[in-house]
Amino acid sequence: MTHEPGTTVRPQDDGTLRWGVLGATSYIATHLMPAIAATDGCALTAVASRPGRxxxxAELGRPFGAAAHRDYAALLADPAIDAVYIPLPNTDHVEWTLRALEAGKHVLVEKPMAMDEDGCARIEKAAEAASRTVMEAFMYRFHPQQRRAAEILASGEIGELRVVRASFAYRIESGSGNIRLDPDLGGGATWDVGCYAVDAPLLFFGRAPRRVRARFSSRPGLAVETSAVATMDFGEGRSAVVDYSIDYGPRAAYELQGTRGTVMVRNAWAMSGEDGVVTVLTHDGVREETVPAADHYQLQVEAFARAVRDGVPAPMPLSDSRRTARVGSALVASAAAGGAAVNTADDASGAL
Known part of the structure; x- marks a missing residue:
């Protein structure tokens, strides 16, 4: 939340929230641009890419009626833009989020918001000063199957949560030119797919772990970590075991292990045409619940737009972003120290 609850921050003119996108790619044009365009009260107004693109x-923005600016700075200078989506390389997230806030824009920024907690703190301070909303984009949180898993946990059916197991992975081919393989652009598995593996246990335990341990491995010929296995100690017998990778996959699954049963989500990345499936295992047997298909990208845009319009807390609070950045940094430090335990401060956080 970046302005006082109850304070209404309204978009321009007719109430439409006008969006710009910094960094137009085919993936963004397939998922985020349609989500913005399909959301009531939102319009995709402009796109911008790096020089030479x-x-x-312009080609990617044309189906949505979006104008193309010559560069990112020109888009931020456009007074017709109310909010921007930033899916740039990880190393650029803090800089361009701060520049967008200085330009008076609301910001939905791809995960990771920052690659350390200090970057998140700088963004939070700037957002407060600008009275603008900033939210880290974790689209998977907005799929109804995650809410259903949280409801089952809260009901007590599986008892007290003791272990979260999370596995998120997809393969990126060597030589593909993918920015996630470039260490100078914040590449590597940790700050990409690892963000999901970190977020799941933090989300369901509702806090940061006390300490973490991690082991990284790298595919031959690459200068970034491409797979990781980590453990998180939440104290009082509670823990998480996670793996993440850009060597294998696809996989986007997690389990909530309670004292009396387990909740399993087999595909946390379920796309708009795929039903979600939540499996519950207890001594009474096994059941599967089907959660109707939903576009979690559009649900994310809708939630962000409500926060902007109504002055309500963003559903992915900045305290959660700081927490994720802190734990991600600790995993990197642990791996660099050969898997040694690294302490992580505990904090309060938002709920699903």
Whole structure:
């Protein structure tokens, strides 16, 4: 939340929230741009790409009626833009989020918001000063199957939560030119797919762990970590075991192990045409619940737009973003120290 509860921050003119996208790619054009365009009260107004890709940006924005700016700074200078989505390389998230806030824009920024907690703190301070909303984009949180898993946990059916197991992975081919393989752009598995593996246990335990241990491995010929296995100690017999990778997959699964049973979500990345499936295992047997298909990208945009319009807390609070960045940094430090335990401060956080 970046402005006082109850304070209404309204978009311009007719009430439409006008969006700009910094960094037009085919993936963004497939998932985020349609989500913005399909959301009531939102319009995709402009796109911008890095120098030399203006024609490509224009082509991607054309189906949505979006204008193409020559560069990111030009888009931020456009007074017709109320909010921006930032899916740039990880190393650029803090800089361009701060610049967007200085330009008076609300910001939905791809995960990771920052690669350390200090970056998140700088963004939070700037958002407060600008009275603008900033939210880290964790689209998987907005799929109804995650809410259903949380409801089952809260009901007490599986008892007290003791262990979270999370596995998130997909393969990126060597030589593909993917920015996630470039260490100079914040590449590696941890700050990409690892963000989901970290977020799941933090979300369901509702706090940061006391300490973490991690082991990284790298595919031959690459200068970034491509797979990881980590453990998190939440104290009082509570823990998490996670793995994440850009060597294998696809996989986006987690389990909530309670004292009397387990809740399993087999595909946390279920896309708009796929039903979610939540499996519950207790001494009474096994049941599967089908959660109707939903576009979690659009649900994320809708939730962000409500926060902007109504002055309500963003559903992915900045305290959660700080926590995720802190734990991600600790995993990197642990792996660098050969898997040694690294302490992580505990904090309060938002709930699903």
């Amino acid at each position: 203006a024609a490509a940006a």
